[in-house]
Amino acid sequence: MPAKSVNDIVALCKRRGFIFTGSEIYGGLGGAYDYGPYGVELMRNIRNAWWNAMIYARNDIEGLDAALISNRLMWKYSGHEGSFSDPLVECKKCGARMRQDKMKDQTKCDNCGSTDLTEPRAYQLMMGLSIGAMADGAINAYLRPETATTTYVNFKNVLDSKPHKLPFGIAQIGKAFRNEISPRGFVFRMREFEQAEMQYFVNPSDDEKYFEYWKNERLAWWINVLGIPAEKLRFLPHEKLAHYAKAAVDIEYAFPDGFDEVEGVHNRQDFDLGSHTKAQNEFKLSAKVLENKDSTTKLSYSDAQTGENFVPYVIETAMGVNRAMLAIMIEAYDEEDLGDGKSRTVLKLKPWLSPVKAAVIPLVRNVPEIVDLSNKLVDDLRKLAIGRIELENSGNIGKNYRRHDEIGTPVCITVDHQTLEDGTVTLRYRDTMDQVRVKTDEVPQKLLEIVKQ
Numbered sequence: 001m002p003a004k005s006v007n008d009i010v011a012l013c014k015r016r017g018f019i020f021t022g023s024e025i026y027g028g029l030g031g032a033y034d035y036g037p038y039g040v041e042l043m044r045n046i047r048n049a050w051w052n053a054m055i056y057a058r059n060d061i062e063g064l065d066a067a068l069i070s071n072r073l074m075w076k077y078s079g080h081e082g083s084f085s086d087p088l089v090e091c092k093k094c095g096a097r098m099r100q101d102k103m104k105d106q107t108k109c110d111n112c113g114s115t116d117l118t119e120p121r122a123y124q125l126m127m128g129l130s131i132g133a134m135a136d137g138a139i140n141a142y143l144r145p146e147t148a149t150t151t152y153v154n155f156k157n158v159l160d161s162k163p164h165k166l167p168f169g170i171a172q173i174g175k176a177f178r179n180e181i182s183p184r185g186f187v188f189r190m191r192e193f194e195q196a197e198m199q200y201f202v203n204p205s206d207d208e209k210y211f212e213y214w215k216n217e218r219l220a221w222w223i224n225v226l227g228i229p230a231e232k233l234r235f236l237p238h239e240k241l242a243h244y245a246k247a248a249v250d251i252e253y254a255f256p257d258g259f260d261e262v263e264g265v266h267n268r269q270d271f272d273l274g275s276h277t278k279a280q281n282e283f284k285l286s287a288k289v290l291e292n293k294d295s296t297t298k299l300s301y302s303d304a305q306t307g308e309n310f311v312p313y314v315i316e317t318a319m320g321v322n323r324a325m326l327a328i329m330i331e332a333y334d335e336e337d338l339g340d341g342k343s344r345t346v347l348k349l350k351p352w353l354s355p356v357k358a359a360v361i362p363l364v365r366n367v368p369e370i371v372d373l374s375n376k377l378v379d380d381l382r383k384l385a386i387g388r389i390e391l392e393n394s395g396n397i398g399k400n401y402r403r404h405d406e407i408g409t410p411v412c413i414t415v416d417h418q419t420l421e422d423g424t425v426t427l428r429y430r431d432t433m434d435q436v437r438v439k440t441d442e443v444p445q446k447l448l449e450i451v452k453q
């Protein structure tokens with residue numbers, strides 16, 4: 001049974017070192033979280049799976065990692081400075097600030113129920129910066145609110161250095177920042193979060209075909225790669241479109257409180273490449289960087305066969321990595337009744353996603369031969385380079401099993417007196433709790449098979 005409440009996941013994350021409140025000992029900071037020893041591993045595994053599917057498994061997509069801080073003009077001409085905002089409403093009675101489109105009842109304050117509310121006003125979501133020695137406090141840069149725009153401005157750089165025919169894509173994984181009015185749902189809505197986004201450049205006449213293609217590809221990835229059951233996922237087409245979009249659909253996951261967005265697929269048309277090409281004329285001419293319009297960097301594509309030059313359309317896939325991790329943990333979470341008043345919490349992660357691939361436990365720690373054999377086994381398993389292998393040398397075996405069940409370690413390997421006699425160790429499987437004895441030299445091969453699943 002998956003988690004019934006996100007609170008189960010919040011408690012597990014803190015207890016077992018997946019996610020902590022940001023700046024915790026100074027009272028925290030809304031919408032900022034720190035990822036602990038096991039959270040970083042799970043995030044890394046999700047990122048790698050996305051990168052594998054988007055880049056290593058294909059010929060038509062390149063990777064990019066652009067700067068998080070960027071020139072203010074880029075966000076002015078992308079349209080974000082003018083229109084990347086949420087409608088903010090304030091309660092005149094208690095001072096609560098709410099995002100109007102997320103209020104329970106738009107006529108009443110979510111906090112105190114008062115109907116004395118301000119008119120909604122556009123609240124800028126980007127985090128502005130004043131950087132450089134000459135900065136006078138005025139905003140001259142922004143932290144990026146999405147990876148996408150930082151990909152568009154590199155369209156020409158990538159295409160010139162690695163030629164491609166249309167359609168082709170550019171993918172990025174990285175941080176994005178938004179001054180959300182009301183961060184909520186643990187890591188669901190944060191002010192600093194991580195996106196995995198891919199921009200696919202197509203001939204304008206093919207946009208609808210590739211919009212359908214990427215919708216289906218992405219949904220299939222959630223089901224077949226991450227292992228989220230199909231019935232827990234659905235498409236939700238947008239009725240109200242963002243300033244750049246011709247069509248947009250969310251992929252939603254059934255969180256304990258209801259379906260909500262984990263990824264978006266958008267047809268951004270030629271909005272971004274077109275406006276950045278046009279904007280440079282304005283800005284370069286006014287800054288006297290450019291004497292003649294023809295030296296503007298054109299974010300366009302030349303078809304070698306037809307000789308046509310045009311601005312491609314963009315189909316974007318935009319996933320939140322933190323939301324993916326949250327959905328994965330909710331699905332994997334289980335509380336099992338073991339009878340006799342005993343129970344256990346277990347994270348039934350797919351082994352390739354597990355933060356720790358195996359734990360080696362010397363059952364007796366004051367017998368040097370057992371400790372030596374355990375160390376040797378850990379060394380051998382680390383040579384497989386499959387991720388984190390832990391040596392447990394504290395606490396009792398029951399506590400060790402409980403901890404590894406809760407962090408989702410697929411197998412624990414116990415070294416004991418019998419190992420000294422017949423060279424076998426005990427493998428204890430997380431999901432079934434079955435214990436089997438196997439020859440120590442067979443363990444690496446067995447583990448390789450387990451972590452492929």
Ligand code: GAP
Pocket residue numbers: 145146147148178180187188189190191192193194195197261262263264316318319320321322323
């Ligand atoms: N480039 C398009 C874009 O940014 P978006 O729907 O605003 O589209 C894409 O964001 C994904 O990023 C969302 O589906 C969500 O998973 C994640 N995301 C957006 N805002 C977030 C936030 N404040 N906290 C956590 N994840 C967020």
